[in-house]
Amino acid sequence: MLIQDLTSTPPAASGDQPAPGQSRYGWLASGLRARITQGEWIPGTALPPEALLAKEHGVALGTLRQALALLVAEGLLERRHGRGTFVRAGLGGASMLRFFRFRNAGELQATPQSSILARSVALASVNEADALGLPAGASVLTLERLRSLDGRPCLLEHITLPLPAFAALAASSTEDWDDLLYPMYQRVCGVTVHRAQDQLSFGLLSAEQARRLQLEAGHPCVQVQRTAFDLAGRCIELRTTLGDAFAFQYTAQVR
Amino acid sequence: MLIQDLTSTPPAASGDQPAPGQSRYGWLASGLRARITQGEWIPGTALPPEALLAKEHGVALGTLRQALALLVAEGLLERRHGRGTFVRAGLGGASMLRFFRFRNAGELQATPQSSILARSVALASVNEADALGLPAGASVLTLERLRSLDGRPCLLEHITLPLPAFAALAASSTEDWDDLLYPMYQRVCGVTVHRAQDQLSFGLLSAEQARRLQLEAGHPCVQVQRTAFDLAGRCIELRTTLGDAFAFQYTAQVR
DNA sequence: CAGTGGTCTAGACCACCGC
DNA sequence: CGGTGGTCTAGACCACTGG
Numbered sequence: 001m002l003i004q005d006l007t008s009t010p011p012a013a014s015g016d017q018p019a020p021g022q023s024r025y026g027w028l029a030s031g032l033r034a035r036i037t038q039g040e041w042i043p044g045t046a047l048p049p050e051a052l053l054a055k056e057h058g059v060a061l062g063t064l065r066q067a068l069a070l071l072v073a074e075g076l077l078e079r080r081h082g083r084g085t086f087v088r089a090g091l092g093g094a095s096m097l098r099f100f101r102f103r104n105a106g107e108l109q110a111t112p113q114s115s116i117l118a119r120s121v122a123l124a125s126v127n128e129a130d131a132l133g134l135p136a137g138a139s140v141l142t143l144e145r146l147r148s149l150d151g152r153p154c155l156l157e158h159i160t161l162p163l164p165a166f167a168a169l170a171a172s173s174t175e176d177w178d179d180l181l182y183p184m185y186q187r188v189c190g191v192t193v194h195r196a197q198d199q200l201s202f203g204l205l206s207a208e209q210a211r212r213l214q215l216e217a218g219h220p221c222v223q224v225q226r227t228a229f230d231l232a233g234r235c236i237e238l239r240t241t242l243g244d245a246f247a248f249q250y251t252a253q254v255r
Numbered sequence: 256m257l258i259q260d261l262t263s264t265p266p267a268a269s270g271d272q273p274a275p276g277q278s279r280y281g282w283l284a285s286g287l288r289a290r291i292t293q294g295e296w297i298p299g300t301a302l303p304p305e306a307l308l309a310k311e312h313g314v315a316l317g318t319l320r321q322a323l324a325l326l327v328a329e330g331l332l333e334r335r336h337g338r339g340t341f342v343r344a345g346l347g348g349a350s351m352l353r354f355f356r357f358r359n360a361g362e363l364q365a366t367p368q369s370s371i372l373a374r375s376v377a378l379a380s381v382n383e384a385d386a387l388g389l390p391a392g393a394s395v396l397t398l399e400r401l402r403s404l405d406g407r408p409c410l411l412e413h414i415t416l417p418l419p420a421f422a423a424l425a426a427s428s429t430e431d432w433d434d435l436l437y438p439m440y441q442r443v444c445g446v447t448v449h450r451a452q453d454q455l456s457f458g459l460l461s462a463e464q465a466r467r468l469q470l471e472a473g474h475p476c477v478q479v480q481r482t483a484f485d486l487a488g489r490c491i492e493l494r495t496t497l498g499d500a501f502a503f504q505y506t507a508q509v510r
Numbered sequence: 511c512a513g514t515g516g517t518c519t520a521g522a523c524c525a526c527c528g529c
Numbered sequence: 530c531g532g533t534g535g536t537c538t539a540g541a542c543c544a545c546t547g548g
Binding site: 075091095194195197198200201220222246248249250251252253254 | 426455456475477481
């Protein structure tokens with residue numbers, strides 16, 4: 001399989017021939033990718049059957065299947081035998097818990113309750129604007145959020161969201177928000193969180209952070225800096241999460 | 256693609272037909288996997304060309320390629336266009352550094368120097384014997400190892416190796432050992448480290464640990480508990496690595 | 511240049527799903 | 530049962546690698 005530029009020009013805006021040196025299935029995948037990221041097919045819904053897609057594009061079944069396989073590997077599509085090929089739904093949430101074990105072994109990890117401690121509209125810092133792809137001086141929505149299990153605080157989060165995409169969240173009452181933000185982003189703002197990158201590091205809690213987590217100032221903590229992206233690869237959330245370092249646990253595979 | 260038992264019976268010890276409900280390429284892959292893990296093809300060497308393999312097994316080229324694709328996805332094989340299909344060489348080493356940034360950004364991460372602080376043969380604990388697949392009361396080789404960059408200690412390791420597989424390391428002078436253990440395992444003991452699992456957690460240094468890392472007792476540290484496996488999936492090393500928590504940094508992808 | 515894997519075709523048939 | 534994706538075939542031709 002050739003290594004190809006996965007972000008190459010979609011066919012909608014170009015000719016109907018693969019670029020020189022590009023495989024036919026890579027080209028097909030680009031076209032399908034564009035139709036997905038531009039919202040022609042909504043997350044959770046099925047694409048047309050492969051036989052039809054192959055006919056439409058004038059290519060053999062096997063070739064079309066190679067294109068679909070690329071998009072499956074990218075995480076954009078999901079195939080279900082006997083049912084169809086579906087655009088993947090966004091991330092469900094609660095994924096921060098994979099870095100911590102707040103309960104004893106064996107217990108099920110329930111979704112933590114969420115409470116919004118603060119919400120404000122502010123000017124994006126240079127770093128924030130850069131990461132979110134906003135012009136200098138753009139405004140952002142920032143949240144302070146505490147997550148608790150059985151009433152015990154466990155994670156403290158600072159979240160930055162671009163405006164105006166998330167304007168709907170600046171208005172609604174934070175009392176009514178869900179425990180999971182990503183499904184709410186989807187429902188209220190039509191934004192799908194498709195992929196995220198978490199950078200882990202270690203630090204000590206400030207006095208205020210410690211107070212909110214009911215720990216002492218200077219207590220060791222693990223910091224997770226998340227950058228979240230939508231289907232089109234646009235950054236749509238910056239989040240910093242703090243949790244007790246003694247509850248930290250994570251397993252990585254090496255190959 | 257069907258979800259299949261990747262460890263199912265190799266064909267060498269069974270009939271020449273796929274098990275009922277198993278695909279032909281899955282069956283083929285099992286056979287090839289067995290020939291690789293049993294050492295018929297050595298890591299780093301090439302398999303016969305696909306056309307030949309397909310003919311030998313009496314199957315179409317496409318089917319054989321699907322089998323090879325499975326083994327590539329497993330990390331057992333590596334295909335190189337125009338050159339051949341190769342059994343993957345083992346892990347190179349230095350992979351612990353991916354959890355830490357001991358140098359300033361931009362600097363290249365050199366391989367740390369290694370010094371063996373202690374080496375001994377001991378009775379395996381119950382946990383060790385269990386993990387390594389040894390009978391109760393078996394003996395193991397244990398190492399204390401300090402890794403340094405520019406003469407500054409950075410990682411302290413405790414390593415447990417099964418005997419008699421690693422008997423050659425119990426004899427040779429530790430002065431002459433390489434900075435990287437895995438290539439040495441390969442060269443001296445014929446053991447290939449193919450895959451590993453690292454479990455991260457957080458703790459505080461004991462007085463002795465701190466002394467060796469030139470930090471204070473009680474200094475925060477990140478602990479990496481590694482379990483390493485050979486091509487056949489046998490556990491062949493247990494390792495616990497300690498490093499300064501303030502140097503910890505790791506990036507994970509969410510999808 | 512000979513030998514390798516990569517792409518593509520056009521078709522047959524199988525296995526799974528939901529009605 | 531009809532519709533979906535999954536498996537398999539037999540072949541042609543392309544693209545990369547190394548001597």
